[in-house]
Amino acid sequence: MLVSSPGVAFPKLSLEQRTQRIIEEVRTTAIRIRRDPAQIKILAVSKQKSVADIHTLVAQNFRDFGESYVAEALPKLNSLASAGCTWHYIGVVQSNKTKLLAQHFDWVQSIDRIRIGKRLAAAREERSTKPLNVCVQVNIDEEPTKAGVSADQVPELVDQLHQFPQLRVRGLMAIPNPQAHQDATRNSFRQMRELFESLRTQTSANWDTLSMGMSGDFVVAIEEGATMIRIGTALFGPRN
Numbered sequence: 001m002l003v004s005s006p007g008v009a010f011p012k013l014s015l016e017q018r019t020q021r022i023i024e025e026v027r028t029t030a031i032r033i034r035r036d037p038a039q040i041k042i043l044a045v046s047k048q049k050s051v052a053d054i055h056t057l058v059a060q061n062f063r064d065f066g067e068s069y070v071a072e073a074l075p076k077l078n079s080l081a082s083a084g085c086t087w088h089y090i091g092v093v094q095s096n097k098t099k100l101l102a103q104h105f106d107w108v109q110s111i112d113r114i115r116i117g118k119r120l121a122a123a124r125e126e127r128s129t130k131p132l133n134v135c136v137q138v139n140i141d142e143e144p145t146k147a148g149v150s151a152d153q154v155p156e157l158v159d160q161l162h163q164f165p166q167l168r169v170r171g172l173m174a175i176p177n178p179q180a181h182q183d184a185t186r187n188s189f190r191q192m193r194e195l196f197e198s199l200r201t202q203t204s205a206n207w208d209t210l211s212m213g214m215s216g217d218f219v220v221a222i223e224e225g226a227t228m229i230r231i232g233t234a235l236f237g238p239r240n
Contacts, residue, residue, distance in 0.1 A: 114157060
């Protein structure tokens, strides 16, 4: 069966056809490396995409969607309130947006300092008795302009976040250098998996999410242990 090359958006295909291509590529990759495809979640990155596009994916049983901009995301969340979606915030967390994130999102994948965790926990307590799912963002390639903590700071931050019952610490998220050679990207993903596994014995049963891999490198991410891949362009097509 013909499947895509990572990162190809299939501009001549419909959204439904691109979706099926990605699902099939995830499935065949997982089977090839003897992983259960059901253990790999596709997070549809819907930033700069319409409610109509999201509805199309909902009709194909997608429920997890990722947004990076709070002001853009909130109208979508309101419009799709009855669709049963799970909303993940994957952008940089600004202190003045923590209350909105804690009140409206189900996940925040980009915590990189304890002050943000504290603010999210306090705001979540005001809003809901259900904990907010969170991941620690790791700057695995130590890029000076990128958000995230360095690998050696992760254990301390994870331990600190566990003090807040309003947060459910689920795992780690990373965005390796997009300009790196594939071998370097694979090495970064491998380091993430090793870090993720090293923390498993120190955490609770909720520790189950290694969020890494995007449209151009999700196959390598799956091969190296990703449990969640964040796909935008390859699903929805190029953004404006």
